[in-house]
Amino acid sequence: MEIYLPIAEMSVHWLIVLGMGGAIGFLSGLFGVGGGFLLTPLLIFYGVPAEVAVATTSSHITASSISGALAQWRRRAVDLKMGAVMAGGGLFGTTAGVWLFTVMRRYGQMDLLVSSSYVILLGTVGGLMLSESLAALRASRSGAPPARRAPHLWMHGLPFKMRFRESRLYISVIPPVVIGFFVGVLSAIMGVGGGFVIVPAMIYLLRMPTNVVMGTSLFQIIIVTAATTILQATTNYSVDIVLALFLILGGVIGAQLGVRAGERLRGEQLRLLLALLVLAVALRLFVGLVVKPDDPFSVTVGGP
Amino acid sequence: MRRWLPAVVLLLVAAPAAATEDLVSGLSQDTVEITSNYTGTDIVVFGAIEHPEDTGINDVVVIVRGPGANMTVREKQWVAGIWINRDQAKMISMPTYYFLASTRPVDRIAPAFTLERYAIGLANVVPANIVSHHDPEPFRQALIRHRQADGLYGEEPDGVIFNSPTLFHARVPVPATVTRGLYNVEVYLFRDGTVISAQSTPLFIDQTGLERRLFNFAHDEPFYYGVATVLMASLLGWLSSVLFRRNE
Numbered sequence: 271m272e273i274y275l276p277i278a279e280m281s282v283h284w285l286i287v288l289g290m291g292g293a294i295g296f297l298s299g300l301f302g303v304g305g306g307f308l309l310t311p312l313l314i315f316y317g318v319p320a321e322v323a324v325a326t327t328s329s330h331i332t333a334s335s336i337s338g339a340l341a342q343w344r345r346r347a348v349d350l351k352m353g354a355v356m357a358g359g360g361l362f363g364t365t366a367g368v369w370l371f372t373v374m375r376r377y378g379q380m381d382l383l384v385s386s387s388y389v390i391l392l393g394t395v396g397g398l399m400l401s402e403s404l405a406a407l408r409a410s411r412s413g414a415p416p417a418r419r420a421p422h423l424w425m426h427g428l429p430f431k432m433r434f435r436e437s438r439l440y441i442s443v444i445p446p447v448v449i450g451f452f453v454g455v456l457s458a459i460m461g462v463g464g465g466f467v468i469v470p471a472m473i474y475l476l477r478m479p480t481n482v483v484m485g486t487s488l489f490q491i492i493i494v495t496a497a498t499t500i501l502q503a504t505t506n507y508s509v510d511i512v513l514a515l516f517l518i519l520g521g522v523i524g525a526q527l528g529v530r531a532g533e534r535l536r537g538e539q540l541r542l543l544l545a546l547l548v549l550a551v552a553l554r555l556f557v558g559l560v561v562k563p564d565d566p567f568s569v570t571v572g573g574p
Numbered sequence: 575m576r577r578w579l580p581a582v583v584l585l586l587v588a589a590p591a592a593a594t595e596d597l598v599s600g601l602s603q604d605t606v607e608i609t610s611n612y613t614g615t616d617i618v619v620f621g622a623i624e625h626p627e628d629t630g631i632n633d634v635v636v637i638v639r640g641p642g643a644n645m646t647v648r649e650k651q652w653v654a655g656i657w658i659n660r661d662q663a664k665m666i667s668m669p670t671y672y673f674l675a676s677t678r679p680v681d682r683i684a685p686a687f688t689l690e691r692y693a694i695g696l697a698n699v700v701p702a703n704i705v706s707h708h709d710p711e712p713f714r715q716a717l718i719r720h721r722q723a724d725g726l727y728g729e730e731p732d733g734v735i736f737n738s739p740t741l742f743h744a745r746v747p748v749p750a751t752v753t754r755g756l757y758n759v760e761v762y763l764f765r766d767g768t769v770i771s772a773q774s775t776p777l778f779i780d781q782t783g784l785e786r787r788l789f790n791f792a793h794d795e796p797f798y799y800g801v802a803t804v805l806m807a808s809l810l811g812w813l814s815s816v817l818f819r820r821n822e
Contacts, residue, residue: 276789281750329807336811378659496804503800522814559656566650567716
């Protein structure tokens, strides 16, 4: 049965949308990531306008993050104070991001903004993950312990120190606010939660204990993606609630299957697979930017 | 066909007697409602020539025009290794939909200046105004090409079918992606290259039901619409967490 998406203004088969949500949910359950970085490009390849894809994916991430955060909350693995500080930066970031999004849309450079952000960020993160997981696989084979990085000492000298009890940290609020701001911008222009940036930042830059990292990042992602959804709805009218409903329904089912499948695979193998997936998406978008398009012309309807 | 045939008969019976050749026409439906499972439909434009004369060549052209909208056409150019949108042309008030059906290719029905005057044929679909720093013609042609590929612009040179020497009909496709609003159906009767009669009938295309309400909600109350989306997402996220725990 075809369903009509009122904001994207297109007809889609409900099974295809449900299936896309399910596939992304499966991968996010498998790898423990939000999956926004896969869902947005997938929707764009399918023909959903980029602004609708980005904005609607935000609400999908809100749903999957709430599900994950509640599980972490039951284990008392959420640092609410740290999450709130980062979300504070994130709210400024997403406001700036939505503004940038609107400006670029006016000048017809929205697709360029989305594609190039994806290529740069996914290329970098994917490359780092690939080299890290290959090193880990090699190390586990030779039996040597994985290398640890030295803490970034300059951060400890910054002012506005605050105590974060659950994270067992007494640090300046500036680094978490800045990280939150940066991820908020990404959330608005890429339709991602930003977990693949927040989690490494929490571990390597803030030196948070790994047991609270997942829950805290999910907590801050909920706040930022919920704010992004509302901001995109009020600024760009680009959130499609029907599309969101089917993506979320597919996503929550897929995620459960993914979590179960993930239990059968080893951590290093999972990270290697995820790295390859991230690089594949980056490569696909990179090709779209550099290869001569079949038709250099594009048409936008509407506007003053 | 059965649906509109009685209407044709009615038109013929009701038509007043007149000495000159004339045209009557109608639509199979005067409104199209886009519902949740709408995948496109056809409407039928039918009509009859009254008091046909024996000499000369009659041609019929049916045109359906959608409401006007501003459209921006952008051209990607190769800059520093990547393809980005550079030049653009803004077409002010371009029809969102244009479909033409005729008895023959229009350039064989009438001379170019007549076609231009009545905006008959895709070559004569032009915006009210163009804002561009460049020659806008390639941009206009690109727009027509894109709309044709989307099924929103079309020309069928053999789309008007005569069931009898005086009765004709044409099928007009209405795809799911059409813009809502007031459409205009025009029927022209040509005789030896001159318009001798023309009729226009309004056609209303609207979204109905839930889609319409959601679209209005998103544009009239965007803040509450955003909040509603977040609440829906939160509820589903919470539900899945509860169900997932029970499964463990």
